[in-house]
Amino acid sequence: MGTVIMHNVVSVDGFIADANDDVGPLHEWYFSGDHPIIERAGEQYDHSGAGSGFRVSSASAEYVRSMWASIGTIVMGRTLFDLVNGWEGDPPAGDHVVVVSHRPKPEGWHPEASYHFVDDVTAAIAKAKKLAGDRTVAVNAGDVGAQAFAAGLVDEVAMDVVPVVFGSGKRYFGAIDGQHLLEDPHLVIQGDRVLHLKFKVRT
Structure with a gap:
């Protein structure tokens, strides 16, 4: 089986969105570079941004492409x-x-998409x-990610840390209780307006 990675873009004070689920400037780095990170069928990576709305800096491109x-x-x-x-059924x-x-999948919602609802x-x-x-299984951070993390189901934690302070909002680790140890970061990449970090969960 593959690795289970808890992943999200996060503010330096640990929030993935404000209280109203607004991500503010957290995702700006995804769209401010000149290197597309998604390759669609028949399209090639280039510097024009063709084929993807996601365009990151050269410092982030290789990491994000391989991660995705x-x-x-x-x-x-x-x-x-x-x-x-x-x-819209196209992750x-x-x-x-x-x-x-x-709650089940909305009736009639993109029946062709491989989406599974589990309670x-x-x-x-x-x-x-x-x-x-x-x-890889990528678990979004927040309440669901925190539940998986607390249950010992997460192998690694990946954070794209953006230099902004939210002060309050939705936490990366949700409402998790107690202290949990991670290993030293085994990946540190400085991008433009983002710092990519990966930690293995200490067992």
């Missing part, structure tokens, strides 16, 4: 699903999405790993 290419399944909560309408990375929710975090991670095979 490794993803087989995304695990997300119902709040994010509703906010982005499930990316930015991976072939499958598992949504942790007590338990442990079952959701198990489903996501089965779908991903040897590829």
